Amino acid sequence: MNASFLPQGWSVWRAVAAFLVAAAVIAGCSPSAGVGTGGTGSYSAKLVKATDCGDLERRLKTELRRRYERQDSYFIYYGWMNIIYPPLPPTTTTATASGSVDAAPSHSETNVQEKGVDEGDLVKTDGTYIYLARGSRFIVMKAQPAAETAIVSDIDLKEPIGELYLNGSQVSITTSTYNRPSPAVPLVANLTLPWSPITRVYLYDVTNAAMPTVTARYDLPGAMQGSRRINSTIYMVTNYAIDIPNPVNLWNYMYPGDHIDQDALIAANALAKAENLKRIDAATLGDLLPSYSRTLYSGGVAGTPQKLPAVDCTDVSIPESGNGTDLSLVIAIDTSSPEPVVTSSGVLSSWCTLYMSPDSLYLASTNNWLWITPMADAGQPPANPEPATALHKFSVAQTAGKPLYRGSGTVNGWLNNQFSMGEYNGYLRIGTTRGGWFGEGISNQLAILGEKEGALVETGRIGGLAPGERIYSMRFDRSRGYMVTFRQTDPLYTLDLSDPAKPRVAGEIKVNGFATYIHLVGPDNSRLLTIGQSANASGVVTGNKLQLFDVSNLSTPRLIGDFELGSGWSSALYDYHAFLYYDLLGVLAIPYETYSPTLYSSGLRVFTVGDTAITQRGLIQTKNINGDAINGYLVIGGSISDTVYRSVIIGNSIYAIAYNSIAVADIDTLAVEKVVNLP
Secondary structure, three states: OOOOHHHHOHHHHHHHHHHHHHHHHHOOOOOOOOOOHHHOOOOOOOEEEOOOHHHHHHHHHHHHHHHHHHOOHHHHHOOOOOOOOOOOOOOOOEEOOOOOOOOOOOEOOOOOOOOOOEOOEOEEEOOOEEEEEEOOEEEEEEOOOHHHOEEEEEEEOOOOEEEEEEEOOEEEEEEEEEOOOOOOOOHHHHOOOOOOEEEEEEEEEOOOOOOOEEEEEEEEEOEEEEEEEEOOEEEEEEEEEOOOOOOOOHHHHOOOOOOOOHHHHHHHHHHHHHHHHHHHHHOOHHHHOOEEEEEEEEOOEEOOOEEEEOOOHHHEEEEOOOOOOEEEEEEEEEOOOOOOEEEEEEEEOOOOEEEEOOOEEEEEEEOOHHHOOOOOOOOOOOOOOOOEEEEEEEEOOOOOOOOEEEEEEEEEOEOOOHHHEEEEOOEEEEEEEEOOOOOOOOEEEEEEEEEEOOEEEEEEEEEEEOOOOEEEEEEEEOOEEEEEEEOOEEEEEEEEOOOOOOOEEEEEEEEEOEEEEEEEEOHHHOEEEEEEEEEOOOOOEEEEEEEEEEOOOOOOOEEEEEEEEEOOEOHHHOOHHHOEEEOOOOEEEEEEEEEOOOOEEEEEEEEEEOOOOEEEEEEEEOOEEEEEEEOOEEEEEEEEEOOEEEEEEEOOEEEEEEOOEEEEEEOOOOOEEEEEEOO
16 A cells, blocks of 8 residues: 655654664774674684685675665665766876975974884975875975975875875875766666775875876775885775675666655565675676776876786685674785785774784774674674674784784773774783763773784783773873773873783872873883863863873872863864974974854964973964855954964974965974965
8 A cells, every 4th residue: 555655654764864873873983793792702703714715705695695685775875975076186297396405304203103103194294395185185395494495396186185105205195086987877776886985095206306206006995994104015904895796776666757655665675675686696706806906107107007806815804703794905005116016905894993013903893783783693782782892913014015814802892092002012902991882881991912823812901990981092102001081080090011911000190181192202201291171170171281291100100290271172182193292302283273253263382391391382373364264164354364283393493284374483483484375
C-alpha cells in the first residue's frame, strides 16, 4: 500500500539523521575492526595474513557482501557533494632572478614529537629560503638578508596543499583531491563511487629556488591519515575504502514520474542490493585492491604515467576477529632515487591515530561501538560499552625499506592524541581515558606493551588515575612520562617508566586549569614548558596561560614560572606546529588572537623562557587588512589584523607568517623591518 512520502517516510528521515550523526563521529577517528567488544579484550586485535591471494579475495568479498546486505535505504544520501575537480598543476613558475647567498645562518625547525622523525607542515626553512604552502599555492621566499625578504617563486597547484617536507634541495608537497567521475555517466548513477579520495605527492627540485622543477608525482589511493619522514624516506598512511568498481544504488531503479514513497524506495533499494551482490561475485582481486599512479618528469615535462599495484596481496594483513573493508595503507616513498621507489603494507582497519618513533610506526584506532555494526557473529554490545583501542605495530628501516607488520594488541579506553603514545627501548607506553561513552565512571591509565610472538602484550600498567577526569595532554621522554588531567584542577602526574613491568606514579602537582601541550626544555629535559587554559578554583575556564615546571626530581615536580595570557585564542593550544620554542635563544613564539564584537586582532607573542620565569618580550603585530569581509570576519568599513598561524627564526630575525602577509622583525627589539604581501 502506497502512502504519501512525508508521513510514512518519517522513519527513513530518522534513520538518515542517525546516520549523519554517525558519519560526523566517524569522520574524526573511525573504528578499527578487530577490537574487543566494549573494551573487554574478548576479541583479538591480532592481524593475520591470508593463506594466498585467492583466500584474500574470498575474505574481502565476504565482508563486501555483509556490508551490502546490511545496507538500508538511508544510504541513498551518500555522495550529495559538490566537488570542483581541478586541472593538473602547471610545471611553470612565476619567478624572479635569485642572487648568490652566503651560508645559511642558524634557524628554527618544525616542532616535532620525536627527535629524528620529521613531520610535514605548512612552512619549512633551510635558513636561506622559506618554503610556504598557502591554500593551493607553493611559495618560495628569499629570507636572508632580512631586509631583502621577497617572493622568488609562486606555483599554483590548483588543489589544496596539506603539508610540505624539505630534505636538502628537495621539497615534497602533499595535496588532496578526488577521482573525477566520468562525464558520460549520469550524476544519479554515481552517487556512491567515483568520488573516492586521492592523496597526491609532488617532488620538487629547489636547487634553483627561483625555478622549482617538478621531478615526480604520485597519485596514492585513499584519504591522508598522516605522514612522517626519516632521512630520505617519507612514510604515509592513507585510508582506502575497498568496493566493487561500479556499484549501483536505488536511484538506478527509480524513473522519472515515479511516485516516491517509502515502499518505492525500499523496493528500489532491494533491486540495487541484489545487483551489487552479483557484481561482488563477478569482481576479481584486481578490481578490489587499489593501484597508484607514478609520473616522472624530465626538465619539468611529464612522462607517461605508470599504473602500479598499491599493495601486493601478500602484504595485506587482516584482523583475526572483526569485519570491515577499509584498508589503511602504510606507504614508504624513498625519495633518494631518481626514480623514487614505493613500498607498502596494508591493514584492514579504519581511520587511525599515527605515532612514529625512529624505529617503529604505530596505528591506533578506537572501536566506536555506538556508531558501527557489531562484528560478524558477535552480539550487540552493552548499552554504554567501554571503548578499547587497537594498536598495530610496523617496523621501519631508517633507510629505504618496506614497513613490516610486527604485531597488534589492545588497551582499554581511548586516546587523547598521538602524544599519548611513546616508544622507548622497544616498549610502547600509551595513556588512555577509560569509562563508558557517556562519561560514566571515567578514569585514566598508563599501559606498557612489548612485542612478543607477533603480538603487543601488556607488561605493566598504572590504573585508576584521576577518577572523574580525562587526559588533556601527555608527553614521554625516555624512561619518563607526564600526564595532565582536568575537571576542576590540573594534576600533573610524573611517571617513572624505567621498569616496563612496574611503571609507577613518581610525583604529582595540582594547579588550576590544564595544559593542552607539553614541551620538553632545559638541560636533559629537566623542565616542562606548557600551554593551556587557566581556570578558577571551581574549574571554570578564565583564559589561557603558559607554565614552566621543574621535573629534575620526578618525585617532587615544581611550578617555577607561569604567565597569564588572558582571554583570546592561540592555535598553539591544539596545533603544536604553531608552538615555536627556539632553544638556542630561549625564545618562545606563539600566534595569539583577541576579539570582541567590535575588534579582532592577531599577532605573534614572543617570550623569553628563563630558568625560573616566563617573560613576555612583546607582540609582532601583523598588517591590517581593509574590507567588508576578510577571512570570514565581518568588518564594516574597518580593518582587522592578518591572522598569524606560524613563525620562523633565522639568525637575528623572526618571521610572523600570516594568511595574507609575512612580517619580518628583529629578534632583539621585535621592531618590524619588512612586510611581504602574499598572493
